Amino acid sequence: xxxxxxxxxxxxxxxxxxxxxxxxxxxxxxxxxxxxxxxxxxxxxxxxxxxxxxxxxxxxxxxxxxxxxxxxxxxxxxxxxxxxxxxxxxxxxxxxxxxxxxxxxxxxxxxxxxxxxxxxxxxxxxxxxxxxxxxxxxxxxxxxxxxxxxxxxxxxxxxxxxxxxxxxxxxxxxxxxxxxxxxxxxxxxxxxxxxxxxxxxxxxxxxxxxxxxxxxxxxxxxxxxxxxxxxxxxxxxxxxxxxxxxxxxxxxxxxxxxxxxxxxxxxxxxxxxxxxxxxxxxxxxxxxxxxxxxxxxxxxxxxxxxxxxxxxxxxxxxxxxxxxx
Amino acid sequence: xxxxxxxxxxxxxxxxxxxxxxxxxxxxxxxxxxxxxxxxxxxxxxxxxxxxxxxxxxxxxxxxxxxxxxxxxxxxxxxxxxxxxxxxxxxxxxxxxxxxxxxxxxxxxxxxxxxxxxxxxxxxxxxxxxxxxxxxxxxxxxxxxxxxxxxxxxxxxxxxxxxxxxxxxxxxxxxxxxxxxxxxxxxxxxxxxxxxxxxxxxxxxxxxxxxxxxxxxxxxxxxxxxxxxxxxxxxxxxxxxxxxxxxxxxxxxxxxxxxxxxxxxxxxxxxxxxxxxxxxxxxxxxxxxxxxxxxxxxx
Numbered sequence: 001x002x003x004x005x006x007x008x009x010x011x012x013x014x015x016x017x018x019x020x021x022x023x024x025x026x027x028x029x030x031x032x033x034x035x036x037x038x039x040x041x042x043x044x045x046x047x048x049x050x051x052x053x054x055x056x057x058x059x060x061x062x063x064x065x066x067x068x069x070x071x072x073x074x075x076x077x078x079x080x081x082x083x084x085x086x087x088x089x090x091x092x093x094x095x096x097x098x099x100x101x102x103x104x105x106x107x108x109x110x111x112x113x114x115x116x117x118x119x120x121x122x123x124x125x126x127x128x129x130x131x132x133x134x135x136x137x138x139x140x141x142x143x144x145x146x147x148x149x150x151x152x153x154x155x156x157x158x159x160x161x162x163x164x165x166x167x168x169x170x171x172x173x174x175x176x177x178x179x180x181x182x183x184x185x186x187x188x189x190x191x192x193x194x195x196x197x198x199x200x201x202x203x204x205x206x207x208x209x210x211x212x213x214x215x216x217x218x219x220x221x222x223x224x225x226x227x228x229x230x231x232x233x234x235x236x237x238x239x240x241x242x243x244x245x246x247x248x249x250x251x252x253x254x255x256x257x258x259x260x261x262x263x264x265x266x267x268x269x270x271x272x273x274x275x276x277x278x279x280x281x282x283x284x285x286x287x288x289x290x291x292x293x294x295x296x297x298x299x300x301x302x303x304x305x306x307x308x309x310x311x312x313x314x315x316x317x318x319x320x321x322x323x324x325x
Numbered sequence: 326x327x328x329x330x331x332x333x334x335x336x337x338x339x340x341x342x343x344x345x346x347x348x349x350x351x352x353x354x355x356x357x358x359x360x361x362x363x364x365x366x367x368x369x370x371x372x373x374x375x376x377x378x379x380x381x382x383x384x385x386x387x388x389x390x391x392x393x394x395x396x397x398x399x400x401x402x403x404x405x406x407x408x409x410x411x412x413x414x415x416x417x418x419x420x421x422x423x424x425x426x427x428x429x430x431x432x433x434x435x436x437x438x439x440x441x442x443x444x445x446x447x448x449x450x451x452x453x454x455x456x457x458x459x460x461x462x463x464x465x466x467x468x469x470x471x472x473x474x475x476x477x478x479x480x481x482x483x484x485x486x487x488x489x490x491x492x493x494x495x496x497x498x499x500x501x502x503x504x505x506x507x508x509x510x511x512x513x514x515x516x517x518x519x520x521x522x523x524x525x526x527x528x529x530x531x532x533x534x535x536x537x538x539x540x541x542x543x544x545x546x547x548x549x550x551x552x553x554x555x556x557x558x559x560x561x562x563x564x565x566x567x568x569x570x571x572x573x574x575x576x577x578x579x580x581x582x583x584x585x586x587x588x589x590x591x592x593x594x595x596x597x598x599x600x601x602x603x604x605x606x607x608x609x610x611x612x613x614x615x616x617x618x619x620x621x622x623x624x
Contacts, residue, residue, distance in 0.1 A: 029448060029449040032448075033446075033448035033449070035526045036442050036446050036448045037448070039438050039439060039442045040438075040439040040442050040443065040454065040500075042435045042439070042494060042495040043435065043439060043458060043495035043496075043497060043500060044454070044457075044458075046491070046492060046493075046494060046495050047497070049476075049492075050473060050476070050491075050492035051461065051464070051466035052466070053472075053476070054466070054469045054472035054473045054476060055466060055469055055472070057475065057476070058469045058471060058472045061471060061472055061475070110366075114363070114366065117359050117362065117363055118363070120359060123359065125360075129363055129367060131607070131610055131614075132370055132371060133366070133367075133370055134606075134613075134614060135370075135374070135603065135606065136370065136373075137551075138551050138602045138603060138605075138606040139555075139599050139602065140554070140555035140557070140572070140573050140576075140598065140599070140602075141555065141557060141573075142557060142573040142576045142577060142595075143377075143573075143576065143595045143598060144373070146576065146580060146592065146595045147373045147376060147592075147595070148373070150380060150592070151373065151376060156388070158376065158393055161392075161393055165392075190370065190373065193370075194370075198614050251465070251467070251468060253558055254558060257561075258557075261581070274468065274470075274558075277468075277470060277471065278470065278558075278562070281470065281471055281474060281562070294475070297470075297471045298469070298472060301468055301470060301471055304465075304468040305465060305466075305469060308465040308468065309465070312463060
């Protein structure tokens with residue numbers, strides 16, 4: 001690594017002008033720029049090995065039935081048929097969508113309201129509020145699940161005891177199908193609202209204050225200005241939040257898995273798509289005993305991939321339509 | 326891909342604007358009322374943290390007393406003692422520190438290097454390679470866990486930290502972010518000057534690239550540390566030896582052993598596992614929050 005100026009521009013500096021440039025002189029790009037290619041190569045190598053190859057490998061795996069130990073059996077397209085008609089995947093899909101809606105909609109609305117309130121000029125303690133709302137983001141889902149499990153436990157949970165003080169019968173939060181979904185949604189709300197609030201704050205800071213000023217002079221109140229200036233101007237941020245929220249929301253696994261102690265909850269109400277895949281992987285984390293079937297799990301993985309791509313396409317469609325209007 | 330860049334664009338576009346001077350008179354009226362919903366939300370958001378502290382410092386009888394006791398107690402020492410007895414907690418803490426430091430260091434190094442190269446060097450295929458990288462950010466390849474698990478098994482990586490360190494070592498998002506930062510923060514003249522002084526490829530990166538990217542490196546590091554520290558799915562799938570467990574797994578183990586018997590013990594462990602990141606976040610609060618909108622792509 002001695003002469004950098006020479007190595008970066010060999011054909012300019014160190015080669016004396018020759019009457020007939022031989023093809024050998026201009027070395028191939030890969031040789032001339034080997035340092036650059038080497039420096040950026042880790043991403044491409046790792047993405048191929050652990051991103052693309054697994055997708056292809058999953059296709060092969062999904063044509064077999066295999067518990068991981070005995071000889072795999074070739075079953076053709078049966079695993080995909082099982083995904084589509086077996087009922088389990090649709091249960092998991094519906095659970096995922098329901099929990100996503102119950103969690104994500106309040107998150108977006110709450111984060112937006114908090115950001116609007118916190119962006120008022122001269123608000124005292126804005127930094128403290130922001131820090132407090134963001135703090136759950138840095139705690140691990142396992143820690144959150146431990147705390148929420150105790151908050152919502154049946155007889156000794158503080159939530160039920162507080163409800164009892166005002167005369168409400170204890171709610172079996174973690175033992176009813178809806179209760180489980182509500183608690184998971186609350187965990188998501190508590191953990192991610194502050195994160196999206198910060199993104200909305202960045203979006204709000206980009207809105208030209210002159211717009212608000214002229215609207216105020218025209219007699220528009222705070223509510224009208226919110227719906228006619230703030231919301232339309234925030235559209236790119238809102239779409240961004242929805243895209244990132246759906247991609248992570250549809251991969252929900254840790255919250256139900258930890259909250260339900262590795263089980264899937266009453267009538268499988270906490271069984272999400274990723275959870276279903278892990279369950280058939282037959283690993284220690286899968287809790288409830290099912291016969292492991294790596295082929296079926298691989299087919300489930302592909303189904304999740306397709307669902308996510310469809311959701312992303314829908315998001316793009318919404319984005320395009322809202323741009324036109 | 327316009328989507329990932331959006332908030333960043335917004336911020337840069339916002340900077341040249343004059344400081345806001347909205348008419349203050351209208352706001353004064355409701356000035357104090359704003360604090361009502363904010364304080365209410367603050368109490369709700371702080372309560373789980375507070376409850377964690379209360380339970381970690383009480384014993385079971387105090388928690389189950391009626392009416393419930395809502396102030397921290399004095400039992401943290403004995404609770405945490407049981408944590409140490411009942412689970413490989415100290416191992417797990419050390420393991421988590423090790424995995425987090427190594428994984429984050431690799432991610433930051435590869436992201437800064439590749440981002441700097443993409444921003445400041447010209448070579449055939451550069452723009453196509455970068456476009457491909459951006460496209461991969463929209464592909465949810467992480468959902469195919471079975472084939473990844475099989476690949477790790479074939480490589481002999483099960484029950485080791487390799488699956489937690491290697492596959493995610495070069496983050497597309499990190500490279501994307503570093504490239505943006507390098508384009509904006511490092512002038513070409515600085516590179517030229519370094520080259521004229523005889524600096525080689527590596528020294529240019531060390532003495533021009535790294536210093537120019539330091540703010541972004543700090544923010545990205547905090548994000549990756551947060552992420553690696555709390556990672557759950559892959560440690561759960563690949564680690565079977567409890568001595569190799571990271572903190573989230575050790576907490577699960579603790580919950581299994583004590584959950585029905587003594588929740589205060591579980592809470593004491595949870596509290597200790599949570600504190601390092603809370604402290605880290607409070608130290609780097611400004612850096613993290615001002616860069617959180619860029620960090621959103623991580624998802």
